[in-house]
Amino acid sequence: MNAPFPTGNKPMRLLIAAPRGFCAGVDRAIEIVERALERFGAPVYVRHEIVHNRYVVDGLKAKGAIFVEELTDVPDGVPVIFSAHGVPRSVPAEATARGLQWLDATCPLVSKVHRQAEREAAAGRHILFIGHRGHPEVIGTFGQVPEGTMTLIETIEDVANLQFASDAPLAYLTQTTLSVDDTAEIIAALQRRFPAIAAPKAEDICYATSNRQAAVKAIATQCQLVLVIGAPNSSNSQRLVEVAERSGAQAHLIQRGTDIDPAWLEGVDTLGITAGASAPEDLVREVVAKLGEFRSIYEEQILTAEENITFKLPRQLVD
Numbered sequence: 001m002n003a004p005f006p007t008g009n010k011p012m013r014l015l016i017a018a019p020r021g022f023c024a025g026v027d028r029a030i031e032i033v034e035r036a037l038e039r040f041g042a043p044v045y046v047r048h049e050i051v052h053n054r055y056v057v058d059g060l061k062a063k064g065a066i067f068v069e070e071l072t073d074v075p076d077g078v079p080v081i082f083s084a085h086g087v088p089r090s091v092p093a094e095a096t097a098r099g100l101q102w103l104d105a106t107c108p109l110v111s112k113v114h115r116q117a118e119r120e121a122a123a124g125r126h127i128l129f130i131g132h133r134g135h136p137e138v139i140g141t142f143g144q145v146p147e148g149t150m151t152l153i154e155t156i157e158d159v160a161n162l163q164f165a166s167d168a169p170l171a172y173l174t175q176t177t178l179s180v181d182d183t184a185e186i187i188a189a190l191q192r193r194f195p196a197i198a199a200p201k202a203e204d205i206c207y208a209t210s211n212r213q214a215a216v217k218a219i220a221t222q223c224q225l226v227l228v229i230g231a232p233n234s235s236n237s238q239r240l241v242e243v244a245e246r247s248g249a250q251a252h253l254i255q256r257g258t259d260i261d262p263a264w265l266e267g268v269d270t271l272g273i274t275a276g277a278s279a280p281e282d283l284v285r286e287v288v289a290k291l292g293e294f295r296s297i298y299e300e301q302i303l304t305a306e307e308n309i310t311f312k313l314p315r316q317l318v319d
Helices: 024-040 054-063 090-097 108-122 136-142 156-160 180-193 207-220 235-246 281-294
Strands: 012-018 044-047 065-068 080-082 102-104 126-130 150-153 170-174 225-229 250-254 270-275 297-303
Touching: 012 207, 012 281, 024 044, 024 054, 024 080, 024 108, 054 065, 080 090, 090 102, 108 126, 108 136, 108 170, 126 136, 126 180, 136 150, 150 156, 156 180, 170 180, 180 207, 207 225, 207 235, 207 270, 207 297, 225 235, 225 281, 235 250, 235 270, 270 281, 281 297
Parallel strands: 012 270, 012 297, 044 065, 044 080, 080 102, 126 150, 126 170, 225 250, 225 270
Antiparallel strands: none
16 A cells, blocks of 8 residues: 655655466466365365465465375375366376366466367367476476377577478467567567468467566566566566566566565665566565565555456356
8 A cells, every 4th residue: 555755765665566466367276275175175185286386385285285296196085176277188087087076277268278279289280389398387288189289389499490381280379478578579480480370369378477567567667676476486477577677677586575685675766576476465565574674665556457357166166
């Protein structure tokens, strides 16, 4: 909440980006775990981190959730939840074959990309998927189509190295948490090389990713330093750091207020704060409080978009 600008010694100005933090897909995924614990009792197993944030995961562990990397780590007779990043088709098939009760917390916007991949493969097009190797969302999307029908594109250089004919039946799709600017450059390169390449009906990069990057751009040009609250394995948080740096600010990815190095604040008059889509508002307030231990501060929220999207819960959790 803004307060009147104090007189006397000028405090460090904090520009807090909005939107920031939890998106609708993350809200839904966390609620699925919490409702499953209420309905079925502990333990409830979750395959992979439900979202990429240690604070959130630890909070759910304390309530009785058990996080594992593979379905083979889930014992028989207990509920299992699939993370917001999505899973290959083989995972729910295996769970069903074992008789496990499973719940899918995949973000609906990731599921949309999965369905697009299925349609393109069915139409006989080879899919060029723009994303980051090894990310759970990429693994899940590749697992929606037959092996060999999708190629990963990470850079413009990858586009130049493709061996397809210019008129080959191709389509492109993207991970939902990429840099908007970087992805636009790669798509432009694909369209130059393959003029007939099929595009998704709507942009795959999700609204939350786009909105948070736009919000960082709005504050970073006014800041000497931007702190991005998020996990090191959070793609959308890493992209926010890159956006801030490209806008001319220094930037650091931090997970908690305790990660702040007071030396970073030397010579900083205006500091920006944002949070990745998996970081709760509690951590934003923790970071602001920690900054207040080092310097006198004044907060301003810079709003660039309103978000009111919600997603339905799985039918198993709806009374």
